[in-house]
Amino acid sequence: MKEWWLLVGLICIPLMAVYLHIPPPNLSPALQKWYNSGERFNFRGSNIFYRDSFGALGSSDVVILLHGFPTSSYDWNKIWDPLNQRFHRVIALDFLGFGFSDKPRGHRYSVFEQASLVEALLAHLGLAEQRVNLLAHDYGDTVALELLYRSDQNRAGHLTINSLCLSNGGIFPETHHPRLIQTVLKDFTLLSPLLTRLTNYMIFSRGVGQVFGPYTQPTDAEFWDMWTGLRFNDGNLVMDSVLQFINQRAKHRDRWVGALTSTLVPLHMIYGPLDPVNPHPHFIRLYQQLVQRSTITLLDKHISHYPQLEDPMGFLNAYYSFINSF
Incomplete structure (x- = not known):
């Protein structure tokens, strides 16, 4: 019996090592x-990927796109060209720990750092004094709220925000329902290193x-691109570490929700109502109650957490209506 278990161990351990x-x-x-069209700049010793595209002539408007978890700036690929037809300049980045940016291990990732990264990128591009429009999704919503807080404090060196459009982000901890795997990864430190290594394409695609929505599922190729972006630089x-943003949302709720409820910046929410992470109607009712100055677009009932990918034209039409309203 001992020899049998020894044989299994000798076979399984090398196989597991290869798999991991x-x-x-x-x-x-x-x-x-997308990768070839991007550029990189150095932020506190890390290389950050971004895309910077000049579009509409006769316009000075700049839009900054802030992506969600666990994906990347590639989330905006379906609306990139149309945005270039409306805006003079369209800029997207991969946050630290995401996409084609560096993903340092043992790093304490934070929303505050990501907001500083956005400010550094704008300074790098010579846009520190430019009024900018922020278009955010999911994780990017919270980064946008930190940028909004800094902007409204009128501190030197921070962005001047012309408008803010959010979409399907867990901005209220009390209505946010992270996936089980996210909760385990962020809270169970003993299991996390093993789970991050064992996560594979099948687990990832099923979770995402x-x-x-059931009628707006990504194609196999789109799932694979999301997985490839995650695995780039061993992002899995x-x-x-990145998921600590969920705990940060709870800890700093007053700061970020307070910025949202007190700002005079034009606000809009584009919402896919089938979202299980920020479920309808609880999320939208709380948003309407607390953020009364904001306008809201409810997309088709079949649209879920990724509206810019599931219904790009509906998303764009909602965003253009907002931008053209002021």
């Missing part, structure tokens, strides 16, 4: 094109698929 160090997938042609190994 499986190399990341190659970029698809579409993702490679749950926050898309820092998911537990």
